Amino acid sequence: MRAIMGTYLRPTDLNEALRAMSAGGLTVLAGGTDYFPARVERPATEDVLDITGLSELGGIEDRGGHYRIGALTTWSGIIDAGLPRWFDGLKAAGREVGGRQIQNTGTIVGNVCNASPAADGIPALLALDASVELSSSRGRRLLKIDEFVLGNRKTARAADELATALIVPKPGRECRAVFLKLGARKYLVISIVMVAAVLEFDRGLVAAARIAVGACSAVARRLADFEHALIGAPLDDLASRVRAEHLSVLAPIDDIRAGAAYRRDAALTLVRRAVEVAGRECRR
Numbered sequence: 001m002r003a004i005m006g007t008y009l010r011p012t013d014l015n016e017a018l019r020a021m022s023a024g025g026l027t028v029l030a031g032g033t034d035y036f037p038a039r040v041e042r043p044a045t046e047d048v049l050d051i052t053g054l055s056e057l058g059g060i061e062d063r064g065g066h067y068r069i070g071a072l073t074t075w076s077g078i079i080d081a082g083l084p085r086w087f088d089g090l091k092a093a094g095r096e097v098g099g100r101q102i103q104n105t106g107t108i109v110g111n112v113c114n115a116s117p118a119a120d121g122i123p124a125l126l127a128l129d130a131s132v133e134l135s136s137s138r139g140r141r142l143l144k145i146d147e148f149v150l151g152n153r154k155t156a157r158a159a160d161e162l163a164t165a166l167i168v169p170k171p172g173r174e175c176r177a178v179f180l181k182l183g184a185r186k187y188l189v190i191s192i193v194m195v196a197a198v199l200e201f202d203r204g205l206v207a208a209a210r211i212a213v214g215a216c217s218a219v220a221r222r223l224a225d226f227e228h229a230l231i232g233a234p235l236d237d238l239a240s241r242v243r244a245e246h247l248s249v250l251a252p253i254d255d256i257r258a259g260a261a262y263r264r265d266a267a268l269t270l271v272r273r274a275v276e277v278a279g280r281e282c283r284r
Contacts, residue, residue: 006044006045006046006047006048007047007048008047008048008050009026009047009048009049009050010049010050010052010053011049011051011053011054012053012054012055013054014054014056014057014135014162014164017049017051017054017162018135018136018137018160018162019137020049021049021136021137021159021160021161021162022136022137022160023160024159024160025047025159026046026047026048026049027046027047027048027049028048028049028051028113028162028163029048029049029050029051029052030050030051030052030071030072030107030109030110031074031105031106031107031110032105033098033102033105033106033110034106034110034114051071051072051162052072054071054072056070057070057071057072057164057165058070058072058073059073059077060073060077060078060081060083065169065170066167066168066169066170067083067167067168067170068133068165068166068167068168069108069109069165069166069167069168070109070164070165071107071109071110071162071163071164071165072107072109073107073108073109074103074104074105074106074107074108075094075097075102075103075104075106075107075108075111076094076100076103076104078090078091078094078108079091079094079095079103084170085175085176085177085281086128086171086175086176086177086198087128087168087177088176088177088178088179088281089124089127089128089177089178089179089196089197089198090108090121090124090125090128090177090179092124092178092179093120093121093123093124093179093181093194093196094108094120094121096120096179096181096191097111097120097121108121108166109132109163109164109165109166112125112132112145112148112149112155112163112166113155113157113163114153115149115150115151115152115153115154115155115219116152116153117152117214117215117217117218117219117220118190118191118194118214118215119214119220120181120191120194120214122145122149122212122214122219122220123179123194123195123196123212123213123214123220124177124179124196124212125145125166125168126145126146126196126210126212126220126221126222127177127196127197127198127210127211127212127222128168128169128177128198128210129144129168129169129210130144130145130166130167130168130169131143131144131145131148131166131167132144132145132148132163132165132166132167133163133164133165133166133167134148134157134158134161134162134163134164135161135162135164136158136160136161136162137160138160140164142167143156146219146220146222149219149220150219151218151219152218152219171198171200171208172200172208173200173201173202173207173208174200174201174202174282175198175199175200175201175208175282176198176199176201176278176281176282177196177197177198177199177278178195178196178197178274178277178278178281179194179195179196179197179274180194180195180196180270180273180274180277181193181194182194182266182270183257190215190257191214191215192215192257192258192262192263192266193213193214193215193216193258193263193266193267193270194213194214194215194220194270195211195212195213195214195267195270195271195273195274196211196212196214196274197209197210197211197212197271197274197275197277197278198210198211198278199230199235199275199278199279199282201235201282204234204235204283205232205233205234205235206230206231206232206233206235206238206279207231208227208231209226209227209230209231209275210222210227211223211226211227211230211271211274211275213247213250213267213270213271215263216247216250216251216252216263216264216267217249217250217251217252218251221249221250222249223246223247223249223271224249225245225246225248225249226241226242226243226246226247226271229241229246230275235279235280235282235283236279236283237279238275238276238278238279239272239273239275239276239279241275242268242271242272242275244268246271247264247267247268247271250264250267252264252267
């Protein structure tokens with residue numbers, strides 16, 4: 001007879017957790033805002049590692065050259081933290097993740113590990129050039145977001161690894177960040193298109209740009225050609241530089257929320273709006 005409940009572990013020491021992970025086969029639980037809705041009206045038979053007792057995975061730290069966001073940091077923790085302006089896009093994404101109750105419970109690292117094509121946090125983290133810190137009994141490694149998220153619900157995390165933090169490098173210049181989301185309604189909705197933009201600027205010109213689009217491919221995508229085209233552009237003339245071919249890396253699909261053609265057109269519009277807003281913020 002199939003068991004109706006698997007093993008449940010809640011360690012309070014990271015090394016203990018990593019030893020448990022070394023055997024493989026454990027489902028990691030933090031906020032649970034993706035885990036529990038997926039198991040409504042059916043028993044949870046997985047072996048679970050609950051990491052909420054690992055206090056060392058909490059908090060946001062300024063480490064000099066980068067910020068470290070611990071794996072237990074909630075969306076509310078991001079929204080309420082006193083962070084530099086270049087985190088504004090990530091904060092805006094956090095405000096779009098469910099309601100306040102979900103933001104209080106759901107973790108930003110869990111959002112990345114869930115690897116949904118419509119995950120609100122991933123475009124903003126791509127635009128921040130963030131990396132995922134993976135820990136195991138074998139040691140630690142860092143993977144860029146686009147190296148970690150491999151496809152729909154698929155990541156590069158090995159069975160014995162825990163995603164313990166996000167690492168966000170500090171930009172070399174002053175910059176501003178924007179996040180825009182299109183859904184069927186204003187709140188509590190899965191994205192049709194998302195755009196995140198981070199612009200570094202110097203003397204009224206774009207010095208560096210990172211633009212990412214979500215919900216228009218199996219994984220969120222950076223627009224590398226467009227980023228390159230923006231370098232040296234005046235901050236008051238950015239929207240006009242967007243071309244349809246800059247979005248050629250996207251592969252939108254038809255689904256219940258929108259058609260592929262609509263998504264592509266909407267993405268073009270949102271990219272224009274994002275860089276226009278970001279340019280305006282840079283000029284203030």
